[in-house]
Amino acid sequence: MTELATTPQAKALHEQFCRDVMSMPGGEKIKICQQCGTCTGSCPTSYLMDFGPREIIAAFRAGMIDRVVKSNTIWLCTSCYYCTVRCPAGIKITDLMYELKRMAIKYDLVPKESKNPAMTKIFIDSVHKHGRNHEVELMARFMMTKDWGMPFRFVGTGLKLFTAGRLPMTPTNIRGRDELDKISAYLETLEEAKKQ
C-alpha cells in the first residue's frame, strides 16, 4: 500500500488528472472501464510500454497515476486512435495519453531517455516562429539537441530527398504568424484565471 497516492506530488498528480479528465467532453466515461484490455490488445506499441493503456486506468483507480506519469508508456503512444475507436465503454484513451503527456512535462517527470518532449518543443517553436512547420529546421534542430547519430543513419534517405527537392532550405513565413503567440497567451491567461 506504500505506493498509493500518499506523497504530495502523487496526490497533486492524481487530483489534476481527475480534474482535467472530467473536464474533457466524455471524460467521465473513464469510470465505466471494465478492464477488458481491448485498448492494450489494439495498441501497436504496447509491447514496449511499462504499462499498457488498460493498466493506466487500473493504476488511476488504484491511486497510482504518478507511476504512469513517470513511465515510458505515454511517450510511446503514436496517436493512432485504435484504442479510442475500439473501446466498448467509449473512453477517449488517446486523449488520456495527451493529458498524461501534459502532466509529465508540467511536473518535469519525463524519462531521461525520451526524445519526444524535445521534439514537441522544437516543433511548436518552429510553428510559432514561421506559422508553419519547417521540416528541415525541425530535423536539424532535433539532431543538434537530441540525436547526433541521426544524420549517419538517415544519410542515404536524406540525400535522395534533397535531390528530389523534398527538403527545401527556406521556411515559409505566414503573414499572421504573430497571431499564434497571441492565441497561446490568451489561453494561458484563461487557464490561470480559472484556477483562481
Place this chain on the structure above:
Amino acid sequence: MKRYLYYPGCSAEATGKAYDISTRALMEKLGTALIELDDWNCCGATSYFSVRELDSFAIAARNLSIAQQMGDDELCVICNACYTTLAKANRYMAESPEVFDAVQGALGAVGRTYDGNVKVRHIMDILVNDIGLEEFGSRVERRLTGLRVAPYYGCQFSRPMGEFDDVQMPTTMDRLFQATGADVITDFDAKTDCCGGMMMLTRSDAALRLCHELLTCARQGGADVIVAACPLCEMNLEGYQPLVNKTFGTDFDIPVMYFTQLAGLALGVDPKKLAIDKQVVSCDRVVAAIPA
C-alpha cells in the same frame, strides 16, 4: 466549375510535395478548382496536445475562421493528420460549450471569429462522394488492369472521426482503385495499421518495426505498389524503406505512391505533372506497367 478551398498542410511544402502537386493535377483533370486557403497556419498536429488541449483547437480553428472569412463552408485537406486535427477541433467545439467559448475568445484576441460550421473534408471523401466513383471511373483513360495495388489508409484517415468511411475497416480507397480496373488487395490486413508517424525520429526502433510489418504484409499480398493518403505514412514506408532493409536484413523494393499520383496516371495525367520523379523508391516500373 466546382471549387473547393484547399489546405495543403506543412508537409506539402517539403517531404510531401508530390502529394500537393499530384492533388492539384488530378483535380484539374477532373475539372475541379482548388483555391488555396489564404495565409494558412500549421494545423497544430499532435504536438500541441502536449502543451494545452485548447491551444490545439484554437490554432486549428484559425484556419477554419479564414475559410469562413473567404465565404466557404467546406475545406479540402489532403494529409490524414491535418484532417483529424482540424475535424477534431470542430467536433470538440460542438460537444463542449467550454471549448467553443475558449476558442472564440482566443480567436477574438487576434480579431477573428469562427462559428464552428466549416466542414473539413478529406480529398478522398470529395473524390468518392462528391465527384463520385461512376464519374471518376468514366474518366479513366489508362486502366490499371493487372496492377496489384495495396491501399494503405494509415491511422488518422478515419480514426477517430469516421465521418466519411468506417473507423476500423475503411473501403473508399479500395473502391476508387477498383474503378480504375486495378487488382486491389481488398484483404490487405495492414491497411489501417500505424506507420509510427513522428516516432520515426524519436523512437526509430519502434517505428521501423511497424514499417517492417506493413511492408511484409504488402509483399505477402503480392503488391506491385502501395498507395498512401498521408505524407507521414508515405515518408515512413518509402523514404525509410532502405533503413528498414538495413535494420531487418530484408530486401524490400516496393514502390510507394500517393494515391493521387496513381489515380492521376489512370486518368491519363502526364507523369511529370504528378511529381512521380520525387519518389525515393523508383516508380518507373509502375508507370511502365500501365497499358497506354
